[in-house]
Amino acid sequence: MSSIQVTLLTGRSLSQGRSKEQGKLSDFYHRSVACCEIGAEDLSKIGASHGENVRVITEHGSVVVKAILPTQALPQGVVFMPYSLWATQVSGSDTDGSGMPSYKGTPATVQPAKDESILSLEELVRRSFGKKERRKSAAGR
Amino acid sequence: MKQQTTSSVVCTVCGCCCDHLEVTVQDNKIINAKNACAMSSSKLLGYMNERLMQPMIRGKNGFSNCSYEKAIDVTARTLARSRSPLFYGWSLTSCEAIEVGVELAEETGGFIDNTTSTCHGPMILGVHEIGESSCTLGEIRHRADVVVYWGSNPVHAHPLHMSRYTVMSKGRFRRSRSERKMIVIDVRRTDTAKMADIFVQMEPNKDYELLSALRAAVRGDEIEQEEVAGVSVDRIEELAEIMINCEFGALFFGLGLTMSAGKNKNLDAALSLVRELNSKTKFVIMPMRGHFNVNGANNVMTWLTGYPYALDFTQGFPRYNPGETSAVDLLARSECDSSLVVASDPISNFPHQAASNLASIPLITIDPHTTPTTMCSDVVLPSAHVGIETGGTIYRMDGVVLETRTLVKPPKGVKSDVEILSAILRRLKSIRRLG
Numbered sequence: 132m133s134s135i136q137v138t139l140l141t142g143r144s145l146s147q148g149r150s151k152e153q154g155k156l157s158d159f160y161h162r163s164v165a166c167c168e169i170g171a172e173d174l175s176k177i178g179a180s181h182g183e184n185v186r187v188i189t190e191h192g193s194v195v196v197k198a199i200l201p202t203q204a205l206p207q208g209v210v211f212m213p214y215s216l217w218a219t220q221v222s223g224s225d226t227d228g229s230g231m232p233s234y235k236g237t238p239a240t241v242q243p244a245k246d247e248s249i250l251s252l253e254e255l256v257r258r259s260f261g262k263k264e265r266r267k268s269a270a271g272r
Numbered sequence: 273m274k275q276q277t278t279s280s281v282v283c284t285v286c287g288c289c290c291d292h293l294e295v296t297v298q299d300n301k302i303i304n305a306k307n308a309c310a311m312s313s314s315k316l317l318g319y320m321n322e323r324l325m326q327p328m329i330r331g332k333n334g335f336s337n338c339s340y341e342k343a344i345d346v347t348a349r350t351l352a353r354s355r356s357p358l359f360y361g362w363s364l365t366s367c368e369a370i371e372v373g374v375e376l377a378e379e380t381g382g383f384i385d386n387t388t389s390t391c392h393g394p395m396i397l398g399v400h401e402i403g404e405s406s407c408t409l410g411e412i413r414h415r416a417d418v419v420v421y422w423g424s425n426p427v428h429a430h431p432l433h434m435s436r437y438t439v440m441s442k443g444r445f446r447r448s449r450s451e452r453k454m455i456v457i458d459v460r461r462t463d464t465a466k467m468a469d470i471f472v473q474m475e476p477n478k479d480y481e482l483l484s485a486l487r488a489a490v491r492g493d494e495i496e497q498e499e500v501a502g503v504s505v506d507r508i509e510e511l512a513e514i515m516i517n518c519e520f521g522a523l524f525f526g527l528g529l530t531m532s533a534g535k536n537k538n539l540d541a542a543l544s545l546v547r548e549l550n551s552k553t554k555f556v557i558m559p560m561r562g563h564f565n566v567n568g569a570n571n572v573m574t575w576l577t578g579y580p581y582a583l584d585f586t587q588g589f590p591r592y593n594p595g596e597t598s599a600v601d602l603l604a605r606s607e608c609d610s611s612l613v614v615a616s617d618p619i620s621n622f623p624h625q626a627a628s629n630l631a632s633i634p635l636i637t638i639d640p641h642t643t644p645t646t647m648c649s650d651v652v653l654p655s656a657h658v659g660i661e662t663g664g665t666i667y668r669m670d671g672v673v674l675e676t677r678t679l680v681k682p683p684k685g686v687k688s689d690v691e692i693l694s695a696i697l698r699r700l701k702s703i704r705r706l707g
Binding site: 138140142143144145148149150152153154155156157191192201203204205206209211214215216219220221222223224225226227228229230231232233234235236252253255256259260 | 425622
């Protein structure tokens with residue numbers, strides 16, 4: 132399967148800022164944040180198109196999101212994900228002794244994931260933290 | 273019922289804390305928000321979406337509703353049992369609530385951190401080392417003729433910053449856009465960059481190098497390379513020349529600087545650049561604070577303890593060592609045995625490993641809305657929105673203190689952060705007294 136090595140930036144987008152105020156369970160929020168902006172040339176290298184699903188992988192984890200063409204121009208080899216639970220699935224907890232995780236400039240791999248689906252917020256919470264939820268329930272806390 | 277319009281309403285979204293909103297209320301419902309940006313309108317007109325109305329406790333079969341008294345009692349007992357609870361959030365609530373939060377952390381001998389540690393914490397570390405030259409946004413509006421945005425995209429993150437405080441504002445001495453030069457330095461050609469007079473596109477993770485080269489150029493030192501961070505030395509020298517020759521310059525920076533490689537060292541370099549510039553002209557530097565009261569959280573914690581965030585009370589006195597006592601580091605090392613989160617969503621915002629460890633310990637959340645953090649909590653306490661349903665004091669990004677207003681009543685029975693936290697503190701003290 133074709134893949135590309137990229138530098139991942141995460142950050143604020145106006146749509147993310149607006150939709151989180153509307154509610155994180157909303158479709159608007161899901162559309163605004165469960166995505167990765169990838170330049171046309173980089174997308175063509177992995178044989179994917181605007182609107183198709185891709186998997187973003189870092190040493191910290193991986194997540195399936197929708198590939199979209201950049202709303203603000205990106206240099207080749209740089210991709211952008213809005214701040215969200217989807218973006219933090221691939222962020223590392225090492226802060227280099229500063230308290231601040233590396234949310235920008237993370238080495239990542241992007242590959243097509245046409246047959247994989249993007250999880251809803253509830254599903255992502257359940258998959259990521261579900262075992263612990265069950266353990267808590269079992270303990271009757 | 274009659275409509276009522278309130279003017280000079282303070283917005284409670286980003287660190288701009290715009291105080292020129294006109295909000296119209298009818299039947300205890302906000303029906304219009306004039307002068308508000310897109311994010312502010314979304315909040316003011318959508319604040320009732322996905323609201324939590326009733327306290328909840330997780331049991332064998334998931335969440336069940338309970339009274340505030342029960343949720344507060346369980347919270348106080350959980351905190352009383354803990355050896356190192358973490359109190360986290362605080363940037364989307366009032367200074368009055370933060371004050372109670374600090375007392376809770378001291379009473380329990382825990383850790384308290386605010387969202388600064390994952391936004392502009394590196395700036396504070398840089399200020400400890402270098403110091404800062406700052407002023408109010410009003411002064412920048414009236415005087416600045418050069419405005420630099422570095423790793424910051426205010427069109428998306430602070431939509432009214434430019435029109436109210438910088439290049440597009442009408443100041444006393446700078447009256448129009450043509451009297452100001454706008455420089456944007458970023459790795460992306462952002463929507464903010466499209467509005468700049470000069471846009472400098474740099475390579476990711478090279479902020480420290482570019483800031484240092486720019487400082488060298490300001491000093492008049494020769495740069496023995498053709499380019500730095502993908503920017504030609506000619507371009508760097510041109511930038512230095514513009515910055516030196518301005519009458520009043522302002523450097524605003526965003527998370528592009530604090531979250532990239534170098535982190536606090538990037539801020540050392542930025543603050544040193546501004547210090548260098550002040551030997552030639554007048555220049556100030558200011559972080560683009562993201563949440564409306566993250567600056568208030570720093571101020572309240574500093575008044576009360578001497579330290580602005582990442583506080584450790586486990587030894588009975590306040591200690592501060594970001595990188596060790598900051599929330600992500602504590603959680604990544606699994607050092608906390610319970611957590612109280614106030615007005616924040618760390619399960620969404622923290623890196624997965626830290627979030628996962630947070631979800632695994634007894635977790636109590638006070639928030640107006642359903643979020644991934646409330647979904648992973650053991651106790652959830654609904655709260656009133658500061659600046660909409662309850663008042664309170666907040667700090668704008670430049671340190672100007674503002675008083676927010678109560679525009680509508682909260683949903684029936686829903687309490688404010690101050691009421692909930694004060695009740696938890698009273699209950700905790702009572703449990704301790706009874707042994």
